[in-house]
Amino acid sequence: MPSSTAAPERSTTDRARARRRREATAGWLYALPSAVIIVILFLVPLGLAFWMSLNDWPLIGRPEFNAPDNYAAIGQNQLFLDSVGFTLKYTVVTTVIYLVIGLALALLVQNARPGVGFFRTAFLLPSAVGLASASLLFYALYNNDYGPLGDIFGFFGLPVPDFLGTPDNAFASTVVMVTWRFAGFNMIILLTGLQAIPVEVYEAARADGANWWQILRQITLPLLKPTIALILVLTITGSILAFEPFYVLTAGGPSNSTVTMVITMFREAFSLYDLGSAAAIAMVLLVALVAINALQLALFRDRDTAGRRRFFGRRAAITEEERR
Amino acid sequence: MASTYRSPRRAVAWGGALAASALLLTACGASTPEEGADGEPATVTMWARASTASQSQLLVDAFNAEHETQIDLTVVPTDNYLQKVGVAAGADELPCVLASDVVYMPNFVRQNLFLDVTDRVEALEFADALVPGHMDLGTEDGVIYSVPHTIGMSAIFQNDVLLERAGIDPSAELGSLRELADNAAAVAALGPEFSGLYYTGNNAGSISFTHFPAIWASGGEALSEDGTESLLSSDESVEVFEIFNEMFVSGATPDSVRNESGATRNDVFATGNVGYVLASNSVLEAVAENEALTIGVQGIPGVDGGVSTYVGGDVVGISSSCDTPDAAWEFLEWTLGEEAQVDVFAQNNILSVRTDLADNEFSAEDPRVVRLGELLADGRTPKALNYGQTFNDPNGPALTAFREALFGSDARAALEASDDAINSSLAN
Numbered sequence: 001m002p003s004s005t006a007a008p009e010r011s012t013t014d015r016a017r018a019r020r021r022r023e024a025t026a027g028w029l030y031a032l033p034s035a036v037i038i039v040i041l042f043l044v045p046l047g048l049a050f051w052m053s054l055n056d057w058p059l060i061g062r063p064e065f066n067a068p069d070n071y072a073a074i075g076q077n078q079l080f081l082d083s084v085g086f087t088l089k090y091t092v093v094t095t096v097i098y099l100v101i102g103l104a105l106a107l108l109v110q111n112a113r114p115g116v117g118f119f120r121t122a123f124l125l126p127s128a129v130g131l132a133s134a135s136l137l138f139y140a141l142y143n144n145d146y147g148p149l150g151d152i153f154g155f156f157g158l159p160v161p162d163f164l165g166t167p168d169n170a171f172a173s174t175v176v177m178v179t180w181r182f183a184g185f186n187m188i189i190l191l192t193g194l195q196a197i198p199v200e201v202y203e204a205a206r207a208d209g210a211n212w213w214q215i216l217r218q219i220t221l222p223l224l225k226p227t228i229a230l231i232l233v234l235t236i237t238g239s240i241l242a243f244e245p246f247y248v249l250t251a252g253g254p255s256n257s258t259v260t261m262v263i264t265m266f267r268e269a270f271s272l273y274d275l276g277s278a279a280a281i282a283m284v285l286l287v288a289l290v291a292i293n294a295l296q297l298a299l300f301r302d303r304d305t306a307g308r309r310r311f312f313g314r315r316a317a318i319t320e321e322e323r324r
Numbered sequence: 325m326a327s328t329y330r331s332p333r334r335a336v337a338w339g340g341a342l343a344a345s346a347l348l349l350t351a352c353g354a355s356t357p358e359e360g361a362d363g364e365p366a367t368v369t370m371w372a373r374a375s376t377a378s379q380s381q382l383l384v385d386a387f388n389a390e391h392e393t394q395i396d397l398t399v400v401p402t403d404n405y406l407q408k409v410g411v412a413a414g415a416d417e418l419p420c421v422l423a424s425d426v427v428y429m430p431n432f433v434r435q436n437l438f439l440d441v442t443d444r445v446e447a448l449e450f451a452d453a454l455v456p457g458h459m460d461l462g463t464e465d466g467v468i469y470s471v472p473h474t475i476g477m478s479a480i481f482q483n484d485v486l487l488e489r490a491g492i493d494p495s496a497e498l499g500s501l502r503e504l505a506d507n508a509a510a511v512a513a514l515g516p517e518f519s520g521l522y523y524t525g526n527n528a529g530s531i532s533f534t535h536f537p538a539i540w541a542s543g544g545e546a547l548s549e550d551g552t553e554s555l556l557s558s559d560e561s562v563e564v565f566e567i568f569n570e571m572f573v574s575g576a577t578p579d580s581v582r583n584e585s586g587a588t589r590n591d592v593f594a595t596g597n598v599g600y601v602l603a604s605n606s607v608l609e610a611v612a613e614n615e616a617l618t619i620g621v622q623g624i625p626g627v628d629g630g631v632s633t634y635v636g637g638d639v640v641g642i643s644s645s646c647d648t649p650d651a652a653w654e655f656l657e658w659t660l661g662e663e664a665q666v667d668v669f670a671q672n673n674i675l676s677v678r679t680d681l682a683d684n685e686f687s688a689e690d691p692r693v694v695r696l697g698e699l700l701a702d703g704r705t706p707k708a709l710n711y712g713q714t715f716n717d718p719n720g721p722a723l724t725a726f727r728e729a730l731f732g733s734d735a736r737a738a739l740e741a742s743d744d745a746i747n748s749s750l751a752n
Contacts, residue, residue, distance in 0.1 A: 058435065059410060059413045059414050059435050059437075060413055060414070060416075060435055060436045060437070060644065061436060078745070079719060162583065164583070165582065165583045251403070251718040251719070252718055252719045253526065253718055253723070254526065254582075254583075254727070255723065255724040255727050255728070256719055256723070256724055259719055263719065264719070266407075267713075267717065267719055269410070270406065270407035270410040270411060271406050271407065271410075271712070271713050271717045271719075271720075272713050273410050273431075273435060275414070
């Protein structure tokens, strides 16, 4: 706050100060409920998990301080080390697929045509299914003894694939499942981004004779950058924390080929009953996620402003000149 | 945050608000005691795993029908039992009566999940007649924590109808694992829809259950005496896996075995298109005979002869979270009594957990049950602290090793390569 040197009357400053204090108090009171919830449901558990990771923490009984043993053990945990590569591979594959399919669906249903509402709804509906339920549903579909997929392949004379029997098939089957589950959700996000692009821009481009591909490359994608950034953050975070699809569909099999990082964390806690090690893995995951997302946001912020400057370059120059 | 309030009164208000919210949140999680009000019969909670729950259910129903105390049974999916028990134990929310796969018992005892029942067990007249393998795994340093609950033993079940079509005498005892392989090949040669030998090939808990006996019958060992070291790369063990590997390569064992996690094993045998299946005694309860299927029982032979079986199944104890141990013991004691073992178990073709009741009015009627009872005498239960995380856990080191040995190109190399991983899992 700027302080006035012109010695105002005491009472005024007192009154102003009292008002400021009242406002500050009111502000804190408004924020209090959320703050309490964040402290109790987020900060306290986070602190507890960090404290756990510094201890040998049995299921029942007294924990013993043993830092940094739990962190050192991560380097010896072959299952976790193998799962890092697999989780990153899964993350890259799902991110690309979600973006391409989500964008394709969004472009398909963006214009108001008769019946478009039906398709928007149909594409979005899978998102209403819980991830574990969807995994279980597909587990039944992929079972060749009971599920319909084997019969359908057979009906068309195709060889019936062993959906979950080999590492590659199990991976592909899981990717198909999560794509079905998430594509519509990403479509909706991209759709809102698409609808925010002003129509004049497209009209100008068409007047300049740009074709569909050029419009997509040079107008739609650059203006969708913030939306794409949002989807990237959501997808990458979600995929690095992938658990349910693989836990339900493949249980990490066949032969540990589809074990994700969270599955190894879960196993440390609830199969090996070593809560300290699990907490240490959780902390490593947390730091990695924060780093990855900070990097993403930084990249996008730079590129985003650069993109806007390129696009609005002339207008920005004009306004600067006007200012002068 | 603390810098935002300047007067002590406000700090108190803050603290009060925080404390109130904390109280509200924790009040929802408080558990209610299990005892009913005065005069009400106690309700005792119990968990059992899905694969043996049908037997637990029979006991619970019979007990509830004639007692004041009521047992409330919850069935937990077999594959998640370890995790669910772990979560509940961490929150001190275990059920009063906890049944457990017998192989988890040394670990559960180490985790202090069970109450000491030594005096209660020793007061039983038939304490010496309880299945020794189960008692061994539920005992630590002379303290008893559990009693036997259900028997799951491994054996070979055969389809006599198919064997006769393949020119094999179903009443002849299998002399060796090699003979089993020859017979399975003969059955598989009957036609493309027929399989010689079927078993669970995608579940290391099941593979140890059905394949360890062949190692024992060959005079070998799968684990060291104290359960901290794997002997799976020993010659006897490698020979056993090599014979199974040959059966897979030659087609005597169908390709689908590689994906069988156990859920559909009995259903596949029930089709009548399978000559032999390596399975547990639950086949006799679960699979109905028809004109294409007559079920016979064989012991699991060694490479050149001998016979053995893995005595698995469930033990049951009183959990450390239990407020009503007396009511829980009332149920446990009743399940071991003659009424439960004979009128409930034996009458339903279920093996008794008491050696003194193995011969009873019902078991004598079915020669297959008699045969299982004979095999039980040669049975064994391996004891290892980390058995669950090594063999039963789908992400444990054993499954990859077993699958490579059974379905890969070189059983010996696969078992030798996995020694370190299995040993470190057993020892840590």
